[in-house]
Amino acid sequence: MADGFFMDEHATGWRAAIRRFLPLMLVVLLVGSLGTLLYSASHASRDHERALKEQRRSFEIIALARAFEAKTARAEVTLARYVISLDPDTGRLFQDQWRTAASQLKTLTYITRQSGWQRGNVMALQAAFDQRGKTLSEIGLRTTYDQKMGALAQFHRAGKSRDLMRITALLDRVIQAENARLQERSEAVSLAGDRNEWFGKTSQLFGLVLLVCVLFALWFANAAYSERRNARRQAENEAERADRLEEAVASRTVELSEAYDQLKKETAERAAAEENLRQMQKMDAVGQLTGGIAHDFNNMLAVVVGGLELAKRKLRLKPQEAGRHIDNAMEGANRAAALTRRLLAFARSEPLLPNAVDPEALVSGIGELIDRSIGDQITVTFENEAQGWRIFVDQHQMENAILNLCVNARDAMDGRGKLVLRTSQTHLAAHEIGECAEGEYVMLTVSDDGCGMTPEVLSRVFEPFFTTKPVGKGTGLGLSQIFGFVHQSDGEIRIESEVGKGTSVHIYLPRHVSEEGEAAADAHAPEREPVLHPPTRILVVEDDPRVLNQTMAALAELGHLPVACDHPSKAAKLLMSHRDIGMIMSDVLMPGMTGPEMIRTLPAAYAHVPVLFVTGYAGDIAESADFAGHEVLRKPYTLMGLSHALSHALSGSHHPGTAAAAE
Structure with missing residues (x-):
């Protein structure tokens, strides 16, 4: 019985203690809950504000990148106008616009200084912008010093340079990265708003005791909603501004394209004018050579004429002395031929x-x-x-x-x-x-x-x-x-x-x-003896009777059988009359038709006959397509040079070029 009393008293004590401490526990729980609620609400508010701040920074970065892109495009268009017009005011306007773009890039660098995901892009953009600035400054400098041709050429190359494409790619990368970040920040703002709404609903459970907290939560929710609405409106405004910037960039791009087309046209006209002036200057130089060339030719002709006359007198009585005079005449003729080739090569216009x-x-x-x-x-x-x-x-x-x-x-x-x-x-x-x-x-x-x-x-x-x-x-x-x-x-x-x-x-x-083996093909190496061929009947097409007679005699001296043709229109008939003709030797420039034209008009049955073209004009050889791979011999030539050309042609060597001239 005593034990039962003791147990009842112990239970009653526990109940009393519970009743005594329960209000305190409820107060502690209420205060703790209120404190937790206030702390959580305050933390959510700070998160929301931080998310909104980051969201605004993203919009600022995107807008600044768009503005920088538009300003650089406008500066390049201004530079194009400056290169074309040479107007100093336009050049200063370009410098101001480029400095403004540099200032915008510095602002962009400052804004993204704490953005690790953007730091590399902005630094690369700064490097590409500096490189582009050097290129455009050099163009402007050339233009300032009246080097318009060089500036136009360099501006043409700059329009296709990799640094311009790199700037555009880096700007796109900055904007894409910021858009991705903006999406994350928008989700953070949405989550923060949802949390505030949840705290507002939870606060109603505390009743009148938490009325102040509820009112504060409502005020905070209203403020958050206002900021969110303002942020949405700002985002819409920024999007509208971005659209306007894109339209402006597209418009400037069209202007730049038109200016580029105009520059290409002017560049082509300038190149043609310079080519004409270059040729005129070259011919002026040839004119300056005229006096000296005439003097040299007179000296060489004096050697040739005098040597031949002396050889004619000494031929019977002193044949050795006559041979020396003939050798002197040949040397004078060879020097005259070399001088002619050099003068023609100097006067020729070619790439x-x-x-x-x-x-x-x-x-x-x-x-x-x-x-x-x-x-x-x-x-x-x-x-x-x-x-x-x-x-x-x-x-x-x-x-x-x-x-x-x-x-x-x-x-x-x-x-x-x-x-x-x-x-x-x-x-x-x-x-x-x-x-x-x-x-x-x-x-x-x-x-x-x-x-x-x-x-x-x-x-x-x-x-x-x-x-x-x-x-x-x-x-x-x-x-x-x-x-x-x-x-x-x-x-x-x-x-x-x-x-x-x-x-x-x-x-x-x-x-x-x-390269390996190239040194072996030395242009000054002595020529090998030509390959000897059996006597061949050769059709000689030449309109000048003196040259025709000399060529016939030279071929006969080499052991061949020449057939004379004094006009290219007679070649086909002579080929039909002499079925054993094994080669055609033709002058290039003749009345009525040229040597290559004559060869092309011959019947297909004679397409296999080897052809040797002979020309006295160095410019003919540049038109290698007309010779269709046949051998070309340049006048004047020696018997050794003629023998080499005949050997190459009869051996089937179809490489257009110039056979050996005077030895």
Whole structure:
């Protein structure tokens, strides 16, 4: 009984304790719940504000990227107008627009400084923008210094450059990354709003005790809704602005495309005009050669005529002495033929046809042309130190460039002084001279002791149409053409000059390393004896009776059986009359039709007959397509040269080219 009493008293104590501590526990639970609710609501509010802030930053970044893209496009359009119009105000407008774009890019860099997913894109965009700025500044600088041709060409290349495409790609990458981030932030804003709404509904359970909390939650929800609505409205406004920017960019793109088409048209017209002026300048140089060429031809003809007359007198009594006079006459004739070929090659207008060239042989080969061009009062010295190094250039253009430099030196020395042409070896580091890459180079130097140039003149010597010569004495295109030719050949040109001490022009051209076996095909190697063929009946088509008689005699001397044809229209009939004709030897330029035209009109039954074309005009050989792979022999020729050409033609060698001329 005592135990039961004790148990009842213990249970009653527990109930009393529970009743006593229950209100406290409820108060603690209520206060804890209220505190948890307030803390959670406050935390949700901060998350929502942070999400909205990040959302606004994304909109700002997208808008700023669009504005930067539009500003750079507008700046490039302004530069195009500046290159075309050369208006200084337009150039300053381009600089202002480009600086504005740079300022926008700096703002974009600052805004994304804490965005790890954007830092790499913005840094790459900054590098591409700086590179693009250098390119456009160089175009503007060339335009400022009246180098419109170079600026147009460089602007044309810049329109297709990779840095422009890289800027566009990086901007798209920035915007795409920010759009992806914006979607995440929008979801975060939505989740934060949902949480606030849940807290508002939960707060109603606390009744009047939590009325203040409910009212605060409602106020907070209303504020969040207002901010959300404002953010949506701002997003719509930004989207509208982005659409307007896209329309503006599209409009500017159309303008730039039209400006580019106009630039291409003007570039083509300018190129045609420059080509005409270049040819005129070349013919002017040929005109300057006329006096010296006439003098040389008179000397050579005097040797030929005098030698033949003396040989005629000594033929019976002193045949050995007559042979020497004949040899002298042949040497004079060969020199006249070589001079004619060189003059025709110099006057011919054609595109660059580079090949491996020995610079020492090239300079020495035009020594006579240089002598005739600059006169007898100037001493010319050749210093050959290239030691077998070769270059890969168009030989005719290279000869033209050297001759132009020598003529300029003559004018600077006023027709009297010392001219030095030097070839040497050198090794350049990367960008040591202009844009030259590291490697081995052949340096060709033309030095004079003339009047020299002032720094002002030296800074403009490569500008097209710039000249210090009187009107009618120069076009101002010589050095600009040499500049373009050297750069086309992957080289560089540098001029050193001092007033009163002379000028040195240094041309750096990369050393050409021949492929395996190429060195064996040396153009100066002695020719092998021609392959002997049995006597062949040859149809000789030639309209000049004297040349026809001489050719018939030469073929007979070589053991062949010539058949004369004095007009190309008679060739088909003679072929039918002489069934044993094994070869056709035809002049190229004849009245009525040319030699190639005659061959094309022959019946198909004679298509297998070998053909040898003979021409006295160097320009004919450039039209290699007309010769259809047949052998070509250039006048005047020796018996050895004729024998080689006949051997090649009869052996079936169908490679258009020039057979050996005078030995």
